Amino acid sequence: xxxISKKNPLKEILKQLPETKGLLWEKILELQNQxxxxxxxxxxxxxxxxxxxxxxxxxxxxxxxxxxxxxxLFMPKGSLVISMVHKQKHxxxxxxxxxxxxxxxxxxxxxxxxxxxxTQIGTQRVLYIHKDCEWACVYKTDAQTFEEAExxxxxxxxxxxxxxxxxxxxxxxxxxxxxxEPLQ
Numbered sequence: 001x002x003x004i005s006k007k008n009p010l011k012e013i014l015k016q017l018p019e020t021k022g023l024l025w026e027k028i029l030e031l032q033n034q035x036x037x038x039x040x041x042x043x044x045x046x047x048x049x050x051x052x053x054x055x056x057x058x059x060x061x062x063x064x065x066x067x068x069x070x071x072x073l074f075m076p077k078g079s080l081v082i083s084m085v086h087k088q089k090h091x092x093x094x095x096x097x098x099x100x101x102x103x104x105x106x107x108x109x110x111x112x113x114x115x116x117x118x119t120q121i122g123t124q125r126v127l128y129i130h131k132d133c134e135w136a137c138v139y140k141t142d143a144q145t146f147e148e149a150e151x152x153x154x155x156x157x158x159x160x161x162x163x164x165x166x167x168x169x170x171x172x173x174x175x176x177x178x179x180x181e182p183l184q
Contacts, residue, residue, distance in 0.1 A: 024102075024106060024124075024169070024173050025124060025158040025169075028124055028126055031082065032082050035080065042054050042057065042058070044084075045156055046151050046154040046155055046156050047147050047150050047151030047154075048147065050146075057076065057079075058073060058076075058081075059073070059074045060072070060073050061073075062149075064143065064144070064145075064146065067140055067142060068140065068141070069139045069140075069141045069143065069146075069152075070136065070137070071136065071137050071139075072095075072135070072136040073136070074132070074133070075097070075127070075129045075132070075133045075134075076129065076132055077130065077131050077132050078129060079127075079128075080126070080127070080128055080129075081125070081126075081128075082124070082125070082126050082127075083123075083127070084154035084155060084156055085122065085124045085154060085155045085156065085157070085158050085160075085161065086119050086120070086121060086122065086123045086124070086153065086154060087152070087153055087154060087155055087160075087161065088121055088139060088140065088153055089119065089120055089121055090119050090137055090139050090140075090153070091116060091117070091119070091138055092117045092118070092119045092137045093114065093116055093117075093135070093136045094112075094113040094116075094117070094133060094135055095114055095135065095136055096114065096132075096134050097112070097113050097130075097131045097133030097134060098110070098111070098112045098113070098129075098133070099128060099129050099130055099131075100127070101126065101127045101128075102125065102127075104122070104123055104169070104172070105172070110130070119137070121161065121162075121165050122161050122166070122169050124158070139152075139153040141153060
């Protein structure tokens with residue numbers, strides 16, 4: 001992955017992506033593909049059973065009750081985590097720890113727990129973990145199993161989102177790129 005600055009590794013990683021027009025999701029996919037080439041990289045597909053390796057490094061606690069699906073994920077210091085694409089609005093909570101993440105607007109923000117974020121439909125997070133973190137999310141679902149619930153609230157392919165969400169984000173990111181061009 002190249003040299004990563006200790007000051008803010010996520011900014012350095014994102015700078016390594018080619019500066020091309022297009023959707024932020026496509027840039028994140030390109031980053032995912034680069035990372036998958038690194039030995040020891042773990043990957044999870046929405047709706048599939050959580051692997052033993054994932055559970056060992058990124059322990060996940062899940063609950064289904066009363067139409068709510070909750071997930072609490074531990075992420076160790078030094079990890080680069082790329083989330084699945086969110087299919088519904090929901091609250092997300094950094095319970096403890098410190099991380100930097102890529103916002104929907106393409107900015108890198110650093111936060112410390114406790115901190116609340118309201119996640120929008122279409123969000124895909126790229127996180128760099130500065131200090132061990134515990135992250136929790138709450139979703140509405142009628143699913144009966146964890147795998148069904150996960151497939152109900154996430155996708156690995158942004159093209160499965162409603163067209164209006166894709167178009168809204170495409171317009172937002174194109175406007176952002178146009179504002180940034182004079183700065184380059």
